[in-house]
Amino acid sequence: MHDLAFVRANLPLVEEKLRSRGADPSILADFERLDTERRTAITEAETLKAQRNALSEEFAKLKRAGGDVAAISQRSGELKDRTAALEVTASAADAKLRELLQGLPNLPQDGVPAGSSEHDNVCEKTWGEPTKFDFPAKPHWEIGEELGILDFGRAAKISGSRFVVHFGAGARLERALANFMLDLHTRENGYAEVLPPFMVNSTSLFGTGNLPKFAEDLFHCDDKGPYIPGQLHENDHWLIPTAEVPITNLFRDETIDLSDGTISFTAYTPCFRSEAGSYGKDVRGMIRQHQFQKVELVKFARPEDSSAEHEKLTRDAESVLERLGLPYRRMLLCTGDMGFSSSKTYDLEVWVPGQETYREISSCSNFESFQARRANIRYKPAGSNKTEFVHTLNGSGLAVGRTYLAILENYQQADGSVRIPDALQPYMGGETVITKQSLGRAR
Numbered sequence: 001m002h003d004l005a006f007v008r009a010n011l012p013l014v015e016e017k018l019r020s021r022g023a024d025p026s027i028l029a030d031f032e033r034l035d036t037e038r039r040t041a042i043t044e045a046e047t048l049k050a051q052r053n054a055l056s057e058e059f060a061k062l063k064r065a066g067g068d069v070a071a072i073s074q075r076s077g078e079l080k081d082r083t084a085a086l087e088v089t090a091s092a093a094d095a096k097l098r099e100l101l102q103g104l105p106n107l108p109q110d111g112v113p114a115g116s117s118e119h120d121n122v123c124e125k126t127w128g129e130p131t132k133f134d135f136p137a138k139p140h141w142e143i144g145e146e147l148g149i150l151d152f153g154r155a156a157k158i159s160g161s162r163f164v165v166h167f168g169a170g171a172r173l174e175r176a177l178a179n180f181m182l183d184l185h186t187r188e189n190g191y192a193e194v195l196p197p198f199m200v201n202s203t204s205l206f207g208t209g210n211l212p213k214f215a216e217d218l219f220h221c222d223d224k225g226p227y228i229p230g231q232l233h234e235n236d237h238w239l240i241p242t243a244e245v246p247i248t249n250l251f252r253d254e255t256i257d258l259s260d261g262t263i264s265f266t267a268y269t270p271c272f273r274s275e276a277g278s279y280g281k282d283v284r285g286m287i288r289q290h291q292f293q294k295v296e297l298v299k300f301a302r303p304e305d306s307s308a309e310h311e312k313l314t315r316d317a318e319s320v321l322e323r324l325g326l327p328y329r330r331m332l333l334c335t336g337d338m339g340f341s342s343s344k345t346y347d348l349e350v351w352v353p354g355q356e357t358y359r360e361i362s363s364c365s366n367f368e369s370f371q372a373r374r375a376n377i378r379y380k381p382a383g384s385n386k387t388e389f390v391h392t393l394n395g396s397g398l399a400v401g402r403t404y405l406a407i408l409e410n411y412q413q414a415d416g417s418v419r420i421p422d423a424l425q426p427y428m429g430g431e432t433v434i435t436k437q438s439l440g441r442a443r
Contacts, residue, residue, distance in 0.1 A: 001374045002101050008035055017107040020114050022336040031100060038093035045086040052079040103213065106370040108335045109344045115334025121347070122334070127318070128327030131353045135414045139354035140405035141285040143412055144170060148437035150286075162275065162290045168437035169428070173407070173420075174293065176427035177400050178268045181295040181320055185397055189316040191266035191297060196246035198269055201236045204249040207375030209341035209367075210241065217241065219272045219290075239272035243296035244394045252375040255387050256300060262309050263300040266397060268293065286401045287359065297397040302379065303369070306391035310366040314346045317362045317397045323423045326406050327351040329358055343368045346395075350402065354409040361402045364395030 007014050011032070015025035059072045113122050131137075144150025149170025155163035166174055185191040199221065205211040210218060221237040240246060247265050256263065271294050282288040297316060301309045314330065321328045333345040342365040349358035369389035372378070378387040411419040418434040425432055 001370060002104055002107075003373065004035075004097060004101065007031065007101065014104075014107065017335075018104065020108060020335040021105055021338070022116055023105055027100065027103065031097070034093045034097050034100070038090050038097060041086045041090035041093065045083050045090065048079050048083045048086070052076055052083070055079070102374075105340045106209075106338075106343045106367065108338065109366075109368075112338070112344050113332065113334045114336075116336040117334075118337050120334040121337055122332045124330045124332050124346070126327075126329040127322060128325070128351070130327055130351045131410045133353065133412070133414075137353040137356075137409065138412060139285060140352070140408040143354070143408045143416070143418060146416055146436070147418065147434060148439055149173070149434065152285075160290075162288060164286055164289065167439060169431070169434045170404075170437070172428060173424075173434070174400060174404055176424050177403055177407075178293060178295060180323075180424055180427050181397060181400070181403075182266060182268055184320060184323065185266040185295070185297065185316060189264075189319065191264045191316075194247060194250075194265045194267050196240075196243060196250070196267055196269065198240055198246075199237045200240055200245050200249065202238070204245055204252070205238055207252055208245050208248050208371055209339075209374065210245065213340060217274055219274060240269065241273050242271050242294060242394075242396075243267040243269040244298055247296065247298040248371055248377075248392055248394070249375060251300065251377045251390075253377075255378045255380060256390065258300065258302050258379045258390065259382065262302070262305055265298045266295060267298075268295045268400075286405045289401065292399065292401040294399045294401075295397050297364075297395050299393040300377070300379075301391045301393060302381070303388070303391050306366055306368060306393060309391075310344065310346075310364065310393055313393055313395050313397075314348070314364040317348055317364055317395050320398050320403070321348065321350060321361070324403070324407065324421045325423075326403070326410055328361070339363070339365060341365070341367050341370050343370065348398075350406045352406055352409045354412070359402060359406070361406065362396035362398050365393065367392045367394075 002014070011028065015028055018025045018027070055072055055076045059069050059076065062072065063069050113120065115121065141150065141152065145152070147170070149167050151165040151167060152163075155165045182193060186193050202211055205218070218241055219239040221239065247267055271292055273290060275288050275290065286292070297313055299309050299313060318328070318330070328348050328350045331347045331349060333347055338345045345363055345365040347360050348362040348364070350361040352359050368391050371392045372389040377390050377392070379390050380387050407421060408418055411421065413419060413433075416436070420428050420432055420434065
């Protein structure tokens with residue numbers, strides 16, 4: 001969410017930034033009118049309050065002198081009624097302004113390239129050469145099903161489309177990846193591990209920018225009827241779309257201590273997404289699923305540190321890919337392809353030879369104070385008695401399912417087996433290769 005005073009003082013800039021994101025700046029058409037209406041009502045109400053206070057003093061003097069106070073009493077009542085009406089007007093205008101500001105996406109940083117879609121993103125670096133084979137490369141869904149470690153058919157039977165069951169070494173590979181990522185981030189990259197709830201309330205989702213705009217992308221637990229914006233109840237639960245939501249809201253409505261620098265958390269959780277609007281896209285395999293697991297990285301930083309922390313967070317995510325020997329590229333997203341809450345985003349895209357393309361595996365974003373303003377997360381700068389909003393950042397470190405499929409496709413062998421990356425072998429009990437599994441029988 002944006003600061004009212006900033007928008008008021010920089011309206012042309014805000015309109016230009018919104019236009020660069022592909023948003024319609026006409027959303028601000030009522031801003032000046034509502035702002036003027038609100039400020040005028042507040043000013044007039046304060047003036048009338050001062051007049052009423054003066055009348056109260058005059059009323060007291062006249063009453064002590066035994067004079068007639070009827071006229072003063074009537075005028076004071078008129079001022080009281082008018083003040084109350086003005087306060088209602090100011091409150092209504094303020095509510096409309098807040099609703100308007102809540103609907104505005106974050107403004108892109110100056111260095112973000114202008115563009116309207118993913119085709120305008122800028123490749124900043126590549127690491128590793130795309131994997132080549134002397135045999136036809138298969139996609140992960142074929143590899144996994146032939147090895148007996150992935151089963152999409154049985155998952156559809158028990159849950160519906162866009163789910164998968166992992167068996168044997170496949171289930172162990174998922175667990176190995178999560179443990180490997182958590183160990184790397186906590187032992188080497190400076191993150192503290194946290195295990196948050198997998199269900200959150202509407203206020204938490206509002207804080208990260210998921211609500212109210214993206215309700216259809218989420219799974220709502222219909223405890224007490226359908227979700228109605230602004231109406232909360234005791235059993236107000238949503239399945240988390242990412243650990244970013246509960247972790248960011250750990251400090252909602254708090255003033256945190258950043259005197260020792262940035263606070264960094266990592267978490268492994270399931271994630272649940274409806275994938276609304278994506279039907280027909282990536283219908284095969286594990287690219288777009290309703291449930292998947294992810295290791296998340298979340299930072300709370302001082303404003304002067306957030307740009308450097310964004311670069312570090314992105315490098316931390318890249319370090320996972322490099323340790324696993326997976327070729328990738330870093331893309332700087334253009335203004336029209338960034339998420340609603342982001343001011344700058346890097347996407348990491350891993351090479352998947354079975355599909356002969358790069359696929360997003362991590363999105364690393366700096367939200368500046370956008371989320372902190374919505375969630376009221378503050379800190380006190382050194383030497384200041386006033387609090388300011390923190391900057392929040394997050395990224396996948398990494399999406400476990402997409403890392404899994406990238407390993408199947410990049411480490412596949414001609415005989416159908418899959419070699420296990422060296423970094424993962426200690427987490428796989430020393431196994432070096434995944435071969436065909438016997439369903440329900442231990443190896």
